[in-house]
Amino acid sequence: MLIFDKPFTQQESIPEHGISRAVEIMRSGRLHRYNVSADETSEVSLLEREYATYQGVKYCVATASGGQAIQLGLRACGVRPGDKVLANAYTLAPVPGAIHNLGAEPVLVEITDDYHIDLNHLDEMARRSNSQVLLLSHMRGHIADMDSLAKIIKKHKLKLVEDCAHTMGAKWRGIRSGNFGDVAAFSTQTYKHMNSGEGGFLTTDDDEMAARAIINSGSYMLYERHGTLPPQQAFEHIKLNTANYSCRMDNLRAALVRAQLPHLDDNVARWNQLYDRFYAHLSAADGIDIPARPQAEFYVGSSIQFRTIGLSKAEIPTFITRCAKRGVELKWFGADAPAAFTSRYDSWAYLGDVPHLPATLAALDKTIDMRIPLTFDGDDCDIIASIITDELNPVALC
Ligand SMILES: *Cc1c(COP(=O)(O)O)cnc(C)c1O
Numbered sequence: 001m002l003i004f005d006k007p008f009t010q011q012e013s014i015p016e017h018g019i020s021r022a023v024e025i026m027r028s029g030r031l032h033r034y035n036v037s038a039d040e041t042s043e044v045s046l047l048e049r050e051y052a053t054y055q056g057v058k059y060c061v062a063t064a065s066g067g068q069a070i071q072l073g074l075r076a077c078g079v080r081p082g083d084k085v086l087a088n089a090y091t092l093a094p095v096p097g098a099i100h101n102l103g104a105e106p107v108l109v110e111i112t113d114d115y116h117i118d119l120n121h122l123d124e125m126a127r128r129s130n131s132q133v134l135l136l137s138h139m140r141g142h143i144a145d146m147d148s149l150a151k152i153i154k155k156h157k158l159k160l161v162e163d164c165a166h167t168m169g170a171k172w173r174g175i176r177s178g179n180f181g182d183v184a185a186f187s188t189q190t191y192k193h194m195n196s197g198e199g200g201f202l203t204t205d206d207d208e209m210a211a212r213a214i215i216n217s218g219s220y221m222l223y224e225r226h227g228t229l230p231p232q233q234a235f236e237h238i239k240l241n242t243a244n245y246s247c248r249m250d251n252l253r254a255a256l257v258r259a260q261l262p263h264l265d266d267n268v269a270r271w272n273q274l275y276d277r278f279y280a281h282l283s284a285a286d287g288i289d290i291p292a293r294p295q296a297e298f299y300v301g302s303s304i305q306f307r308t309i310g311l312s313k314a315e316i317p318t319f320i321t322r323c324a325k326r327g328v329e330l331k332w333f334g335a336d337a338p339a340a341f342t343s344r345y346d347s348w349a350y351l352g353d354v355p356h357l358p359a360t361l362a363a364l365d366k367t368i369d370m371r372i373p374l375t376f377d378g379d380d381c382d383i384i385a386s387i388i389t390d391e392l393n394p395v396a397l398c
Contacts, residue, residue: 001326002326002383002386002390003326004326004328004380004383004384004387005327006375006376006380007329007373008329008370008371008373009191009329009371009373010373010375011190011195011373011374011375012373012374014195014256014260015260017259018255018256018258018259018260019259021043021255021258021259022255022256025043025251025252025255026252030251031251032248032250033045033062033225033248033249033250033251033254034220035251036225041225041227042225042227042251042254043251043252043254043255043258044062044227044251045226045227046227046254046258047060047062047227047249047254047257047258047261048060048061048201048227048228049227049228050258050261051186051201051203051257051261052227054261054264055176055179055184055203056176057178057179057203057204057205058204058207058210058230059203059204059205059206059207059209059210059213059228059229059230060201060202060203060227060228061201061203061210061213061214061217061226061228062199062200062201062227062248062249063199063200063201063202063217063249064198064199064248065094065187065189065198065199065247066094066163066165066187066188066189066192066199067094067097067098067187067200068098068200068217068247069185069186069187069200069201069202070094070095070098070185071098071101071102071245071247072183072202072212072213072216072245072247073135073182073183073185073202073204073213074098074102074104074133074135074161075212075213075216076182076183076202076204076206076208076210076212076213077132077133077159077161077182077183077209078132078133078159079099079102079132079133080102080103080104081102081103081104082104082105083102083104083105083131083132084104084105084106084107084129084130084131084132085099085104085105085106085107085131085133085134085135086106086107086122086125086126086131086133086134086135086158087099087107087108087109087134087135087136087137088108088109088111088116088136088137088139089108089109089110089357089360090115090137090343090345090363090364091137091163091345092137092139092165092341092342092343093342093348095137095163096345096348096351098135099135100350105351106135106351107125107129107131108345108354108355109121109122109125110357110359110360111360112363113291113362113363114142114291114292114293115139115140115291115363115367116142116143117144117149119144119145119148119152121359122149123152123155123156126155126156126158127156131158132157132158133158133160133161134158134159134161135161135163136160136162136163137163137165137166138162138163138164138166138167138170138177139166140166140303140305140369141166141167141170141299141301141302141303142293142299142305143167143170143172143294143297145294145296146172146173146175146180146296147173149180150180159181159182160180160181160182161181161182161183161185162177162178162180162181162183162184162185163184163185164185165185165186165187165192166192166300166303167300168186168187168192168193168194168264168300169193169264169265169268169300170297170298170299171297171298172297172298174298182204182206182209183202183203183204183206183209183213184202184204185200185202186202186203187200188200188201188253188257191371192302193264193267193300193302194257194260194261194264195256195260196249196253196254196256196257197253197256198253199249199257202217207231207234208230208238210228210230211230211234211235211238214226214229214230214235215235215238215239215243215244216242216243216244217245217246217247217248218245218246218247218248219244219248220244221239223235267374268300271300271301271302271372271374272300273378274301274372274374274376274377274378274381275299275302275304275372276301277378277381277382277385278301278304278370278381278384278385279304281381281382281385281386281389282304282385282388282389285385285388285389285392286310287309287310287311287392288306288307288308288309288388288392289307289309290304290305290306291307302371303369303370303372304370304372305367305368305369305370306370307366307368308366308368308392309366310392310393311392313334313365316332316334316368317332319391320332320368323387323391326387326391327387328370328384328391329370329371330368330369330370330388331368331370331371332367332368332369333364333365334364334365334366334367345357345360346361
């Protein structure tokens with residue numbers, strides 16, 4: 001029986017010059033981003049400039065994690081304790097966690113069968129909740145119709161925070177994901193598109209929001225050392241009454257990310273080759289359905305979602321176990337108890353009474369999720385796909 005033996009969680013190594021630079025920084029002892037002389041630019045500041053250039057925005061603030069970048073983004077939009085924040089219900093745990101950490105309350109919005117935020121439900125919940133902010137996760141890299149979304153944002157005068165943890169490098173109608181909202185958050189945690197263990201970015205074009213994020217990130221009165229810096233007057237009236245939440249990135253991590261950024265677009269192309277190969281196999285298989293992706297979406301195929309239409313809900317765990325026995329690691333969001341990285345809204349009990357969202361649960365009940373690390377090659381895709389299709393039709397094999 002064909003067995004696949006590569007781990008689904010193995011990322012590529014850090015480029016050699018990133019490792020040498022990190023070693024140099026360790027030898028220097030200057031790991032803290034503000035540990036530079038006045039005329040020097042720290043590794044973190046260089047990264048902020050380079051990422052802002054890549055993203056095509058004025059400002060980038062490097063952070064300790066993607067979740068922290070989301071928190072800073074919500075604060076930059078003026079979210080206060082008790083405020084309501086609209087958010088699509090299909091996301092990863094750091095998203096409701098960021099809202100909760102601010103003392104705010106999520107207003108969960110349904111998703112559609114193709115994993116996008118349900119725009120009709122968004123319209124309705126925006127009206128009913130009177131919320132001022134939408135925190136939109138482009139979950140698993142699926143980008144909703146941003147033109148229609150923009151109309152709803154405008155209609156309800158919402159501020160938009162984009163969670164681009166899965167869309168770093170992706171675009172909608174040629175515009176980079178992250179450049180549709182007031183602020184965007186990115187993650188450089190190990191399983192995302194660049195890997196520094198932990199880390200993230202907030203990006204924005206807004207002077208005031210950038211200044212707030214810089215001070216909130218923990219800049220002390222050293223904010224002038226930031227890589228992308230709003231005009232001095234943006235700091236004047238906020239610098240003494242904006243708290244330091246201490247979530248900076250350090251020089252070591254910045255060195256690792258700087259070495260990866262020049263390869264990001266090539267890596268996106270490699271991800272998409274693997275994704276497209278999986279897609280070709282799986283979409284042609286009996287009993288598997290993959291929702292079509294919109295033309296305007298330029299995705300990053302670092303994971304794939306598919307539905308096992310031939311299996312009942314009760315049969316899915318057996319299918320997952322059989323695949324796992326043959327080395328194929330699949331994730332299912334339909335299980336009653338959350339496992340590993342949790343993404344089903346009803347498992348976040350600390351949120352209190354969550355609404356019943358039948359469309360979201362129905363979409364997740366049928367969905368299988370698979371990571372696609374860049375350490376896989378085309379042959380690996382073929383083997384994995386054949387194991388998945390075998391296990392879907394085990395009877396046919398006998
Ligand atoms: C990973 C992730 C984040 C942020 O994660 P960190 O581990 O805090 O960097 C936010 N949203 C989504 C959807 C994610 O997958």
